[in-house]
Structures are given as structure tokens and as C-alpha cells.
Amino acid sequence: MMEADSPTWRVPPRWVLLVAVLMIVLAEVGGGAMARFKVELTRWARDGMLARPSVHGLVGVRDVDERILDEALVKFDAGLRLFHMHAEGMGLVIIATSMVAATVIRRAAARRTIIALLTTGGAGYPVGYLAWSALIPSYGLERSKTIAEWLVWVPFGTATIVALWCLAGLVAWTMISRNRA
Amino acid sequence: MTGRALLAPAALATLLALAATGAPALAHHVGAYVPKDNAVTTNFKQVKFSVQAEKFDVALRLFETGPLRAEMRAHAAALPSGLEDGTRAALATGDGPEVERRLMIFFAALSRDLALEADRQIARPDATAETRVATGRKFLEAIWRYYNLVDFAVATRDNTTSVAVRLAFDEAEAYVKPAATVGTAPADPAGLRKPLQRIAQVLSTLIELSSTPPRRNS
16 A cells, blocks of 8 residues: 555644643633633623613613613623634534545645644634623624624634635545546 | 645645635624522412412512512502512412413502503604604513513403404504615604503503402303
């Protein structure tokens, strides 16, 4: 069996593995902290919202405001949960996809670019959920979502999706050329 | 087939699956919010279902220890006199229709007070039109959350009032809905005041008329 046909997977660069593992560690720490400090986090978010009534459209009537606060707190909690879930998942996605890229792509420049996009995109995207949650008390639901979208989700999410499609295309191209040969 | 030849199709399938599921992620799913009952509406439902099941001892205990009674006390000044004591007495004697009537008055009063407060806040000249529309929308949600609990009881006693409140509510909603298509009228905070005032007026009349216990033929 030739070296090129070896079934052995190639390990991605160490910094990529480090970032992926760090993401998973952050996800676990985030999930644990979310459960451990649930009351403190909720209190902090609620106080932040009550300090900015106009941002959240509070009207000073409990029957109306409690629903607005409840929705914001549910979304605040959802943001933390989604960070935990996405960081865990994207850590594994970074490891898996960069390993495919390291194994399948022969051209060094393409390999490096795709691995860099997968890693930065995959590591950055989940942070958007954390940022969204953290911004809700100060900027309200919609504005904080817009900020998180344009600063984090759109750039990092696009990087990941573009890199995945490029990688899929390159893998398909490799298969086709091998069949022709 | 060599190892690398097997690896490539498997990797391709996985990548395509990841990329395909990644595309909808552009919508940035941030969770859905389902409005929950507050303490008062939860307690109301507990009491109501206990009364319907003719478990008046349970209903009385739930009423005496729950936030519904506390809320009645907090709003005592705006309610017909003796509403709380009468509700308690009706529960103690197992008079289901009387309990329903008194709870209907209470929630009608809460809805009326919200409609009056909404009208007051929407009339404020210092707020922008967008703020007033948003305020109106939130108040309408809160009014409906309370009124909806007793609409059936209102309709069975006075269908005209129920229809009048619903029509006024529909009209008010039309003023706070964002324009769906180009050419439709934009949200109008000034127009919202009339249906809100009508809701308050109709509910005031209902509270006034319902506060006298119905005569029972002997």
C-alpha cells in the first residue's frame, strides 16, 4: 500500500485542536456556571433591565411589565443555553472538519485557508449567543440581536459555511479526479 | 477499494450534511417565547377549575392562600365594595355562579383599569408615535390576558357587552399592527385611544350592572 493511499487520518495543526478543546471547555464551564449562578445571573439581568425602562419599553404597570421582563429573561437564558450547546458542538465540528481538510486537501494554501476559516468561524459563532445574552439588559432584545448578528453571527457563521462548502467541493473534486485516473 | 478512497465519500457526505444544516443557521435561531400565566391568572384557573369540579373546600383554600385574593385587596379601592368578602362567602357556601360572577367583575375591573392607564399613557405628548404604538400593543396584550379569562362568563350574562369589548379590542389592535404591505395605513396611536376608552366604558357599565346580585325568584 502506498503512503498516499494510507487510511490514516492526519491530525490538524495543534493550534486548531487547542482552539477546539478550549471551545468545549468553555461550553462546559458556561453550562455549569449557568446552572450554578442561575439566580445571580437572572437578578443581574433583571436589575439591568429595570435600570433602563425606556430601552425595554417598560410602562410602569406591573401587569404589562412583568411579561416584557419575563420574555427578556427567557431569551437571556436561551442565549446562555445556546452558547453552551453551540460551543460544545462547534468544538467537535472544528476537530472533525479540520481533520478531513488536513487529510484530504493536498494543496497547502487551500488546506491552510480552509482550516483557518473552519476554526475561526467555528470558534467565533457560539460567542455570538453569549454576546447576545450579555447585551440584552443594556440594549433590549432586538437591538442586541442585531449587534450580535452583524458583529459575530454573520461574519463567523459565513466563514464556517463557506469553508464547509469549499471543503465539500474539494473532496468531491478529489473523488472525481481519482475515478478518472 | 483503498482506505483513502473509502474515506473521501464518507467525508463528503458528512460535509454536505453539515453545510446543508448550516445554511438555515443564517436565520440565527434564538429560541421562541411562549407567554406564561402570571400568579394571578394561574390562581384564578385553579379556583375556577376547583369550583367547576364542585370542590369548594379546595377552591376556598386556593383563594384564601393565593395571589388572587392578595390582588383583590391591593385593588380594593377600584373594586365594588365587599367583592373579596363576597367571593369568599360564595366559596364557603358552595355558590358556583356567584363565585363566577364576582371573579368576572374582578377581571373586568383589572381590564378596565389597564385600558384607562393605556389611554392615559398614549395621550402623553412627550412620547414618539412608535413608543406610543408599542405601549398600546403591550397594554392590549395585558388587557386581553385578563379579559379573555372571563369573556365566556360575560357573554353568558350580557352578550352585547362581550361583543362590544371584542369589537373595540379588534379595532384597537388594527391601530397597533405594523403595516403589512405598502399602501396600508400605518400604526396610529391617536386612533387607538377611542377603542380603549370604549373598552373602559363598556367594562365600567358591566361592573356597575353586575355588582348587584341577581334577584332569585322564591
